[in-house]
Amino acid sequence: MALQHYEDCHWQLAFDGLSRQADQGHGDAARIANLMVRYGQTLYGKPFTASEAQMRRWRSIAVATPQHIH
Numbered sequence: 001m002a003l004q005h006y007e008d009c010h011w012q013l014a015f016d017g018l019s020r021q022a023d024q025g026h027g028d029a030a031r032i033a034n035l036m037v038r039y040g041q042t043l044y045g046k047p048f049t050a051s052e053a054q055m056r057r058w059r060s061i062a063v064a065t066p067q068h069i070h
Contacts, residue, residue, distance in 0.1 A: 002029065011036070011044045019050060022058045027065020030058035 002017025015036050021029035033048075034055060040048040050058070 006032070011040075011046065011048075015048045019054070022061065023054070025061055027061050028067075030061040030065070031067070034058045034062060 002014050002021060005011075005017060006014035015033060018029045018033040018036070022033040033050070036044065036048045037050050037055060040046055
């Protein structure tokens with residue numbers, strides 16, 4: 001559902017879902033949520049926040065998970 005929100009440009013709903021999935025260890029969600037925090041204002045017109053501990057964990061999960069680019 002989070003990716004559908006992303007595709008529909010419902011950024012906050014997308015981030016909420018992706019960050020929950022990232023916290024549960026989902027690599028692609030961690031990658032996207034991390035990017036949304038880093039580039040939120042520039043790309044989406046609004047900031048997204050996560051704690052430093054979350055960001056470190058998401059980066060770790062993303063690095064450990066093979067990328068699925070379609």
